[in-house]
Amino acid sequence: MEDLRAALKEHADLVTDLFERFSAEIRTGFRPAVDNFVGFFHAIDWKEPWLMCLLAFHVFLLLTTIFTRKYINFQLFLSILAFSGVYLAEKINTLLGKHWQSFASQNYFDPQGLFLSVLWSGPLLFVTIIIVVNTLFTLCQLIIKWKRAELKHRARLSRSKED
Known part of the structure; x- marks a missing residue:
């Protein structure tokens, strides 16, 4: 005890x-x-051309995601592309860490990959979250349409049985 x-x-x-x-x-x-x-x-030196291109890429990807929200197959393609980018982030960080002198003024690519996680993987995951939310919203709308059609069908069947 x-x-x-x-x-x-x-x-x-x-x-x-x-x-x-x-x-x-x-x-x-x-x-x-x-x-x-x-x-x-x-x-971070935000005036470096490659950083400006990276940010422009993310803005373009975000706008593409928003404007193609009604095209589920294209959204699936974008999400696969974004997930692939996140998956390859470690390899990209290693590659860019070896060759940073050719395009950057300083080495942003630490072994832990913090910089690339924040400026590469973070926005890609954000776009993927938008795609998932859009897909869930579309599925909810589809379920509502399906249920309405089912209720109309049942109402027609009950009317035809009454006649």
């Missing part, structure tokens, strides 16, 4: 310690995250 009490006390102390650390982190707010983001943002 003493072992159980000791284990419960130890567990309670551990939970209390975790709760205190968690609440201390919450009290500090989002300031450290904002500082890290601002530092990341200022460390």
Whole structure:
């Protein structure tokens, strides 16, 4: 019984310690995250041509996704393309890390791939989320149409049985 009490006390102390650390982190707010983001943002030379092309590509992909929202097959193609880009991000990061001198003024491609994750994979995943939400919305509309047609069909059948 003493072992159980000791284990419960130890567990309670551990939970209390975790709760205190968690609440201390919450009290500090989002300031450290904002500082890290601002530092990341200022460390990048946004006037480099390849970065401008990358951002233009993402804007083009986003606009294409929005304007082709009614074409489900094309949206499927775009999502496969976006997922492939995310899948290949590690290999792209390695390749660009080896050859950064030929197109960039500094090496943005760290071994962890943070830069490429933020500026390549992040927007691709955002586009994919838009495609998934659009697909779910389209499926809901299709289910509504199907259910209405089913109800009309049942109403016709019941009218024909009454006659």
